Amino acid sequence: MDPSCVDLHTTQHQGVQSWTSSLWNLAELLGLSNLLPKRRTTVDTLRSFVNYFDTTDLPSIEDAELKYLCIKEGESTYLEDNYPDDPDTLVGVANFTKHFASLKTQPTKMAEHFANILAEAPQLFGDVAADFIVQAGLSGMSEAYTMFIFPKDLSYNLYVQALPLVGEVINFMNDITSFYKEECENERHNLVSLMAEARGEPKIETLCYLVERCIQAHERTLRILSPYEGVRSNYENFVKGYLAFHLGAKRYRLSELDL
Template sequence: MGQTQSQTTRDAIITFLEGISQPFPPVTPFDKEFYAECHAGAVRRGWPPETIGKHLAGGVVMGSTGYAHLPNRSTRILIAIYTACGIYLDDVFHQDIEAVSQFNQRFFEHAPQADPVLDCFAQVLLELGDHFERVVSNIMVTSTLNAVTALTLEYKTQGMTMSPGAIGYPTFSRVMSGASEAYTLFIFPPSFTLPAFLQTLQQAMIFINNGNDILSFYKEDLDGESVNRVSFLAAQSGKTKQVILRELVEDAVKAHNNVLTVLAPHPEALAAFRAFVAGYIGFHASATRYRLEELKLRSVDE
């Protein structure tokens, strides 16, 4: 990525952060105690301790930033393990797509998975109903199963030419792969009634998906990745990736502000969402995989 392109990416991220009134935060100190609890929980659910490694670290950061406001520590641990399983799947599915493609069917049949980490993941899904309201946990499970299916879909559509008429496909595939329904609903503790937050689901999903696309774009473009939403939208529309990035910023800010409006009559739900947003940005700032420190984003706020 050339210097000019890096600068335009940096400008887009700054516009995004300013639009949601969030400064680029300092790196969150890694919580070793929380990591130890998550490690024990993952092993107890079947994850072989010798393969946890870097996958769990990302989940721990998510659990201790984006969802730090949740009152139940065991719920935060479950979210951290859930996230770690997702990171594991994303890292290894190219080497074992067959195990991934069998996950949903084996989950439905309560059959052993082809990978012990997938057994751990299946157990986490079964426990969601112990932590969240039944409708909410059902949506979380179906969202997750779609995300697993999306990995197989990605594998089977490698090299697919994006048709200019395929309006909506890039966003459809992004929503399917991101489990954004689950990550949105994780925000709200089970003590909140559904009417207090459910109407924000679609707009909060836009914020979460776009936010990740915006904050991961720098790293993905440096790595030459093309199987992502920004690339798909650019190919489908004929626009440049930088134009697409700016459009994602505009939509993310608009969605964020819409959520604030809908939650305004529900102070506790509003506070939960605001806490999540700050933590979500903190997660990306703290996860070295995104390489955001290279863009020197913090200097604009100091």
């Protein structure tokens, strides 16, 4: 185990238990509780939850939109993890939007690759979706993910009212599942830490509050999309996959909890 995490395991064990218990509630909301054993320990419960996800029927990598998504998220993750420590990333980020808007070549190879990825969005997605994807790429906001959920030929009017709530689900779920990694790495500039400080409460209380907000946004989204079974199914499948990605990716270090 990473020595930096020793204190986390010894002094915040109850906090981690509460966090995994909150993720159980999210699993119940997604309709997975009948596939999980009766509660024993929080770790056992979360382990069963993670093991539920089936990766044998993933979309074909030959799908152009999926290839685009993989490349875009790979580039985005690289930039996030290396800024501001990598000199090339530091140089490329500062004036990225200025160069992108003026159609000028970016100052670094990685920044130029990312600019080209954003420029390709209109070729693969509808006009509205492409606008959201480019905006999200420039701002770091969650709108791009909301556009990846729904097929290109699906009428925008069927899901537009749910987009703000879908954005909340995406953002909160990322904050919740990133908490352990950020605590291990002593990161303090994140939503949980900043909100806990502002509210004058322990981080675990703030984390549980965010779980409640995430679940509320998810339930409201389901109600809005309920008249359209196919649209709702697209959203539900995305949520399951998005959560499965965070639970399984090495980047989030959740394997250290013996899930």
